[in-house]
Amino acid sequence: MERTISFTLNGKPASVKVDDERMLLWVLRSDLGLTGTKFGCGEALCGACTVIVDKQAVRSCSTPVKDVAGKQIVTIEGLGRNGLHALQQAFAAHHAFQCGYCTPGMILTAYALLLKTPQPTHEEIIRHMDDNLCRCGAHVRIVDAIQDAAGLAKGGAL
Amino acid sequence: MTHSELNPTRRGFLGAAGSGLFVFFGVNRVDAYQEPARLPQRVNMPSDLNAYLRIGADGRVTCFSGKVELGQGPTTALAQLLAEELDVEYQSVDVVLGDTDLCPYDMGTFGSMCMPMFGPALRAAAAEARAVLLEMAAEQLHAPVERLKVKAGVITDPSAPGKPITYAQLVEGKRIERHLANVPLKAVANFTVAAHPAARKDALDKVTGKGKYAADYTVPGLLHGRIVRPPAHGAKLLSADTSAAEKFGARVVRDGDLLAVLHERPDLADRALGLVKAQFEPPPPSVDDKTIFDHLLKTAPPFRPAGGAGDIAAGEKASAAIVEATYLNSYVAHAPMETHSATANIENGKATVWASTQSPFSVRSQVAQALGLAQQNVRIVAPYVGGGFGGKSGGQQAVEAARLAKATGKPVQVVWNRAEEFFHDTFRPAAVVKIRAGLTSEGKIALWDLSVVGAGEREANPFYDIPNKRALSAGGWQGGNPPGMHPFGVGAWRAPSVNTNSFARESHMDMLAAKAGVDPLEFRLNHLSDPRLRRVLEAAAKQFGWQPAKGPSGRGVGIACGIYSNARTATVAEVSVNRSTGHVQVKRLVSALDVGWAVNPDGMRQQMEGCLTMGLGYTLSEEVHFKDGEVLDRNFGSYELPRFSWLPKIETILIDNPGTAPLGGGEPPIITVGAVVANAIYDAVGARVLQLPMTPERIVAAIGKKG
Numbered sequence: 001m002e003r004t005i006s007f008t009l010n011g012k013p014a015s016v017k018v019d020d021e022r023m024l025l026w027v028l029r030s031d032l033g034l035t036g037t038k039f040g041c042g043e044a045l046c047g048a049c050t051v052i053v054d055k056q057a058v059r060s061c062s063t064p065v066k067d068v069a070g071k072q073i074v075t076i077e078g079l080g081r082n083g084l085h086a087l088q089q090a091f092a093a094h095h096a097f098q099c100g101y102c103t104p105g106m107i108l109t110a111y112a113l114l115l116k117t118p119q120p121t122h123e124e125i126i127r128h129m130d131d132n133l134c135r136c137g138a139h140v141r142i143v144d145a146i147q148d149a150a151g152l153a154k155g156g157a158l
Numbered sequence: 159m160t161h162s163e164l165n166p167t168r169r170g171f172l173g174a175a176g177s178g179l180f181v182f183f184g185v186n187r188v189d190a191y192q193e194p195a196r197l198p199q200r201v202n203m204p205s206d207l208n209a210y211l212r213i214g215a216d217g218r219v220t221c222f223s224g225k226v227e228l229g230q231g232p233t234t235a236l237a238q239l240l241a242e243e244l245d246v247e248y249q250s251v252d253v254v255l256g257d258t259d260l261c262p263y264d265m266g267t268f269g270s271m272c273m274p275m276f277g278p279a280l281r282a283a284a285a286e287a288r289a290v291l292l293e294m295a296a297e298q299l300h301a302p303v304e305r306l307k308v309k310a311g312v313i314t315d316p317s318a319p320g321k322p323i324t325y326a327q328l329v330e331g332k333r334i335e336r337h338l339a340n341v342p343l344k345a346v347a348n349f350t351v352a353a354h355p356a357a358r359k360d361a362l363d364k365v366t367g368k369g370k371y372a373a374d375y376t377v378p379g380l381l382h383g384r385i386v387r388p389p390a391h392g393a394k395l396l397s398a399d400t401s402a403a404e405k406f407g408a409r410v411v412r413d414g415d416l417l418a419v420l421h422e423r424p425d426l427a428d429r430a431l432g433l434v435k436a437q438f439e440p441p442p443p444s445v446d447d448k449t450i451f452d453h454l455l456k457t458a459p460p461f462r463p464a465g466g467a468g469d470i471a472a473g474e475k476a477s478a479a480i481v482e483a484t485y486l487n488s489y490v491a492h493a494p495m496e497t498h499s500a501t502a503n504i505e506n507g508k509a510t511v512w513a514s515t516q517s518p519f520s521v522r523s524q525v526a527q528a529l530g531l532a533q534q535n536v537r538i539v540a541p542y543v544g545g546g547f548g549g550k551s552g553g554q555q556a557v558e559a560a561r562l563a564k565a566t567g568k569p570v571q572v573v574w575n576r577a578e579e580f581f582h583d584t585f586r587p588a589a590v591v592k593i594r595a596g597l598t599s600e601g602k603i604a605l606w607d608l609s610v611v612g613a614g615e616r617e618a619n620p621f622y623d624i625p626n627k628r629a630l631s632a633g634g635w636q637g638g639n640p641p642g643m644h645p646f647g648v649g650a651w652r653a654p655s656v657n658t659n660s661f662a663r664e665s666h667m668d669m670l671a672a673k674a675g676v677d678p679l680e681f682r683l684n685h686l687s688d689p690r691l692r693r694v695l696e697a698a699a700k701q702f703g704w705q706p707a708k709g710p711s712g713r714g715v716g717i718a719c720g721i722y723s724n725a726r727t728a729t730v731a732e733v734s735v736n737r738s739t740g741h742v743q744v745k746r747l748v749s750a751l752d753v754g755w756a757v758n759p760d761g762m763r764q765q766m767e768g769c770l771t772m773g774l775g776y777t778l779s780e781e782v783h784f785k786d787g788e789v790l791d792r793n794f795g796s797y798e799l800p801r802f803s804w805l806p807k808i809e810t811i812l813i814d815n816p817g818t819a820p821l822g823g824g825e826p827p828i829i830t831v832g833a834v835v836a837n838a839i840y841d842a843v844g845a846r847v848l849q850l851p852m853t854p855e856r857i858v859a860a861i862g863k864k865g
């Protein structure tokens with residue numbers, strides 16, 4: 001059904017008049033021009049399209065836009081609007097990426113973890129990140145970066 | 159070499175270079191730096207240094223290369239080389255890659271050739287530019303060149319320190335037709351930027367989501383094209399009813415073999431595609447992923463020699479014990495996280511296509527041909543590419559987008575979905591490797607008789623000291639296979655043919671070591687005179703804390719080594735195996751790599767970690783399932799990539815080897831993974847798994863067979 005859906009996007013009010021069954025990924029990328037959120041598999045199997053909806057990591061390729069009405073959405077473009085977020089700093093410093101295509105989804109998935117568990121153990125990071133795929137094999141550095149960012153956050157940077 | 163032969167894109171380059179530095183000369187100096195032995199043909203690189211670099215009026219320096227940033231780090235490493243030889247700040251270098259209008263011709267980003275092939279040409283251009291600038295400064299400062307000093311793009315005369323002159327001041331607004339031949343390169347020992355770790359140039363773009371990939375480009379009026387695909391390779395389209403898609407609001411294009419629907423929203427184009435009622439005639443029954451190995455043996459072309467020494471009959475005679483085995487590996491997908499994508503725009507008779515490709519110049523030819531345009535009217539831009547691994551060497555999606563743009567008169571984007579990515583992939587070929595080897599009564603290898611079918615001949619001939627050896631190869635990843643041998647496209651997959659041949663060779667070495675009752679490391683060293691290979695083996699073993707024992711020792715440790723494109727690598731693994739489920743956890747990987755001196759040592763470590771992690775996939779889980787031309791794997795549910803929970807502790811050792819020119823490192827470390835894990839599994843449970851991937855079922859079966 002075509003209707004106007006309103007939500008908060010990266011801290012600012014936003015609304016789109018769309019078929020409300022459409023998936024959030026395409027509304028973000030095509031209607032709203034936020035291309036930092038990536039298409040990888042279309043079936044919530046890889047995590048490249050992860051965004052934050054009300055503090056939870058959500059697979060935008062499989063989330064109808066009607067489900068986010070009235071909610072707070074954060075995409076990679078909205079993270080660290082006042083300079084780089086601790087996770088972004090740590091991913092950059094550790095070179096926790098290669099091709100970079102999975103990186104926005106990795107960072108936002110880790111962001112949801114740190115919101116819930118500010119000081120995760122190594123095992124908690126592995127478990128939380130396990131459904132995010134990286135083909136280049138940047139995994140070891142991603143884990144290091146998340147641990148490092150948690151440390152930065154402890155110092156009040158998050 | 160004359161100017162007209164230099165560079166097919168020079169026209170475009172000159173247009174873009176603005177007020178930069180121009181030096182023309184006629185010396186083909188690049189040949190001396192090329193390593194053409196492995197190339198199908200020698201491709202000249204431009205001798206004009208302006209093809210490689212530009213010094214802007216603001217002092218920033220731009221590096222141009224036809225290479226592509228797939229994640230392997232050329233943006234960073236090439237900037238390091240340029241900054242080093244030109245004597246400018248690394249931070250002042252910008253890098254433009256993969257743009258056919260701006261960059262010098264390049265064959266493609268594959269084969270670990272960026273550093274060994276392009277690197278020397280870039281260094282020479284930068285060194286020459288520095289020398290020319292010094293000459294110019296000497297004239298302006300009335301000082302001998304020898305007296306001048308350069309730092310961060312500023313030239314000073316220590317005798318007159320108040321009058322510095324910058325590169326930007328020298329170059330601005332001037333056209334300099336001057337060249338210097340045979341300018342010496344800096345000694346590696348004096349490097350301060352290259353051969354040191356550097357911050358990746360693409361980091362900020364990639365952690366902020368600002369970095370653009372082919373599907374992130376948009377043009378006003380953009381339509382998203384979705385193409386009607388056959389359900390199986392070889393299926394023929396009988397009829398298609400597109401009325402429902404049209405009613406939905408999609409445009410439909412039929413252009414020869416291309417049937418597509420287009421919509422201004424990508425997901426609504428998907429929906430429209432779902433409304434097309436297409437009928438296909440299925441192909442006749444053929445092979446599947448179980449019968450493929452017999453099929454390969456039956457359909458292979460005649461064997462061709464792939465190296466050897468001595469006499470096989472003499473080897474048989476000298477052997478007191480024979481060990482024979484047949485090694486199999488399945489088709490493996492590239493599965494980059496970014497599917498093939500392209501955005502095409504045709505304006506005023508000129509086509510621009512942003513495409514995820516490893517080969518922009520080859521894609522330019524394909525698009526030009528498909529559109530009936532001259533090459534100079536086609537511009538291909540390979541922006542950030544979301545992984546390639548050999549799978550983005552073609553340009554099918556770029557041609558599709560361009561044809562649809564021509565047919566509709568609108569800009570068109572084509573992004574393959576995951577099922578299309580699996581269906582159209584050029585897989586790493588399935589292969590059969592047979593080895594018959596013999597040991598003397600003293601435990602020396604007297605015979606090695608190998609045949610490989612399907613994978614290709616690279617590294618089929620063992621580098622071990624074996625008096626009588628022979629390698630034969632039939633068919634491979636490079637094409638030229640008889641029709642139907644491989645039931646779909648095959649191609650280069652990170653370290654093509656060498657993963658297969660290394661798995662077989664290093665597994666077999668382990669079996670021979672066990673037969674001889676000798677520690678697997680010692681057994682290898684007993685047959686190895688290559689000093690660089692010995693060094694990586696010893697380095698990896700030392701770091702691991704290798705304790706000699708004959709296998710199987712029950713500890714679950716294994717070792718393997720190999721050569722790829724003149725790089726040397728060795729890995730030690732520790733695994734645990736659940737005997738009842740067959741589940742393997744790789745606990746630790748220690749890998750040593752000798753790539754000469756590494757341009758970016760941290761970048762090289764990233765490649766090593768990436769190779770070792772990605773390698774776990776072809777080793778333990780990755781296998782394309784198919785039947786009668788249908789690719790049954792359509793997404794990551796059935797085709798399983800390595801995950802965080804698979805992660806071993808990874809330790810990387812870079813061998814300090816300043817005497818060898820830099821070699822590419824994006825591929826070598828992956829070649830040992832299959833065998834090192836197979837050898838560690840054998841060491842753990844005493845069962846030899848001869849087929850990749852070593853799935854839990856195959857491991858349980860191997861344990862059962864052992865009894």
